[in-house]
Amino acid sequence: MSRILVISTSLREGSNSELLARRAAAGARDAGHAAELLSLKGKKIGFCLGCMACQETRKCVQPDDAAGIADKVFRAETLVFATPVYYSGMSGQMKTLLDRLEPLYGAGARFRRVYLLCTAAEQAQSTPEKTILGLRGWVDAFPPAEFAGTLFCGGLAGPGAAAADPDALAQAYAFGRSLS
Numbered sequence: 190m191s192r193i194l195v196i197s198t199s200l201r202e203g204s205n206s207e208l209l210a211r212r213a214a215a216g217a218r219d220a221g222h223a224a225e226l227l228s229l230k231g232k233k234i235g236f237c238l239g240c241m242a243c244q245e246t247r248k249c250v251q252p253d254d255a256a257g258i259a260d261k262v263f264r265a266e267t268l269v270f271a272t273p274v275y276y277s278g279m280s281g282q283m284k285t286l287l288d289r290l291e292p293l294y295g296a297g298a299r300f301r302r303v304y305l306l307c308t309a310a311e312q313a314q315s316t317p318e319k320t321i322l323g324l325r326g327w328v329d330a331f332p333p334a335e336f337a338g339t340l341f342c343g344g345l346a347g348p349g350a351a352a353a354d355p356d357a358l359a360q361a362y363a364f365g366r367s368l369s
């Protein structure tokens with residue numbers, strides 16, 4: 190049994206990646222894990238200022254919602270980041286969150302496995318390559334954590350598209366069940 194934190198970064202109503210993230214969390218729970226889904230909707234998360242004060246204090250100088258999320262990330266054993274593909278990469282809000290997790294750098298966070306779940310309008314399997322690279326770059330800074338895998342569901346353009354795609358929903362549930 191792992192403590193799994195699924196972070197959904199899309200802000201849109203009817204989000205495809207959030208719905209699939211919820212299915213993945215359900216699959217993980219059914220497989221016996223303790224899985225929590227956290228959405229960035231309604232959260233206040235400022236850009237990293239690059240001051241590096243957190244490397245001394247382990248706290249960010251900005252009093253916003255990033256600190257609470259960083260606490261949950263610190264305690265999780267497995268992380269799943271869910272994002273829409275934006276211009277071939279991760280969403281800006283996901284990148285902002287990754288930067289704001291800087292207080293965890295070198296702090297002995299517990300997580301060991303990091304997964305990516307992403308959706309896009311395009312269907313080509315190569316679509317998420319740069320998104321994967323972006324998340325891998327972050328994971329590489331947190332040894333011994335490893336990038337553990339990706340679920341990519343393409344062909345999902347408008348809001349609500351995933352809700353009408355039984356294959357994507359089934360893939361997300363199976364992905365959740367396969368998490369460790």
Ligand SMILES: Cc1cc2nc3c(=O)[nH]c(=O)nc-3n(C[C@H](O)[C@H](O)[C@H](O)COP(=O)(O)O)c2cc1C
Pocket residue numbers: 199200201203204205206207272273274275276277278308309310311312316345346347348349
């Ligand atoms: C700013 C922006 C950039 C996008 N860039 C891409 C892209 O490069 N490739 C692609 O296939 N889809 C792109 N899309 C479409 C989204 O990835 C797609 O609609 C996705 O399913 C949205 O997920 P969400 O509903 O969880 O937000 C883009 C959408 C937006 C708003």
